[in-house]
Amino acid sequence: MTDENNEVAENATQTRVSELLSSLECTVTCAYDGMASVQCAPELIHAICAKLKTEGGFEGNTLVTAIDHGAGLEQRFEMVYQFLSMEHTQRVRVRAMTTGDDPEVDTITDLWPGTAFSERECFDLLGVRFAGHENLRRILMPEGFEHHPLRKDFPHIGIEPDKLYQKWDEERRSAFAEKEAGK
Amino acid sequence: MGQVSLTDAPFSESFAATNLDWVVNWARKNSLWPMPLGLSCCGIELMAMFGPKFDLARFGAEAARFTPRQCDLLVVAGTLTWKMAQAVRLVYDQMPEPKWVMSMGVCASTGGMYDTYSVVQGIDSILPVDVYVPGCPPRPDAVIDSIIKLQDRIQLERPTRDLLEGIPDYHDMGTGAAERQPNRAVIQKKKPGALIGDDI
DSSP states (O other): OOOHHHHHHHHHHHHHHHHTTTSEEEEEEEESSEEEEEOOGGGGGGHHHHHHHTTHHHHHEEEEEEEEOOOOSSSSSEEEEEEEEEETTTTEEEEEEOOOOOOOEEEOOTTTHHHHHHHHHHHHHHHHHEEEEEEESSSSTTTTOOOOOTOOOOOOOTTTTTTTHHHHHHHHHHHHHHHHHHH | OOOOOOOSTHHHHHHOOOOOHHHHHHEEEEOOEEEEEOOSHHHHHHHHSSTTTTTTGGTTOOOOOSSSOOOEEEEEEEEBBBHHHHHHHHHHHHSSSSSSEEEEOOOOOOOTOOOOOTOOOOOGTOOOOOOEEEEOOOHHHHHHHHHHHHHHHTTOOGGGTTTTTTTTTTTTTTTTTTHHHHOHHHHOOTTTOTTTTTTT
């Protein structure tokens, strides 16, 4: 594939997505990596995704994640979604800046059930909540872990990393001691 | 039947005078049954060590059983995360005495390059480790060398001390030598009512 062809493909995607989303309040640009990028408000994420799937032919979701731009910022977390259309051989990216330290956006699991895992990971590591997600619990870190490790204000050595183990160990020992005392 | 002397055949070729500790240690150290806990890439070197090229069977430690109930050498090979630590501790508790622990590779020994929130910074914070093997991952030769070192250490133990406890001055003959020698039998001896996990 030559650069010329790439350019044509990019422009085609951008044009098609712009026309598709003309009724919604968003801007469609061509990102530095050549992918069409939709920027919108976090409230519009679900509406835009639904339109991309039903009318745009983007039948596959490839990425759900968030970017932490730094603690203390007004607009701290940026949601990023990427979709793939096998029919049109096109990709599109949806980005939305959220506000606050504990953001919440609508889930898109009703459109792509497979995003349930991506959203769980995003919640686990970055602390973004997904309204409407049926099973929003941790996926990588153990149950009971209190922090979100990929946040910028989380120290890389952790905060009391052995806390859960010590708690489990104490419970186990006290249960054993009770059993021994009952003999 | 006439009188039989121990110097006559076949007894002269079948008996040897030794001490009980030495025999028990000799049997234990040459039939270590490892419990392989391949947690990451060290597990690959561990498999190579069991294989024909390095052949751990030469040292009597090839009978790897994947159940802790039948093992006496826990080989923690690789990065131990805090999420996995509970499982490893349970495996150790399920192993019958006497038991030994090998920390294979820098990740198991110190956390290695994983200076992060999710990795145990050295398994000696949750297990009593007998031998550390450096390397990332260590070569199978190095692990075999550490097994030989562990065997030398097992030879120093006093497994029959409990049996002969009533006999005064049996071990040191009044010289105090037993107090100065490394003696895991004393360390590992469980008092009645002692809790699991009191060994570290």
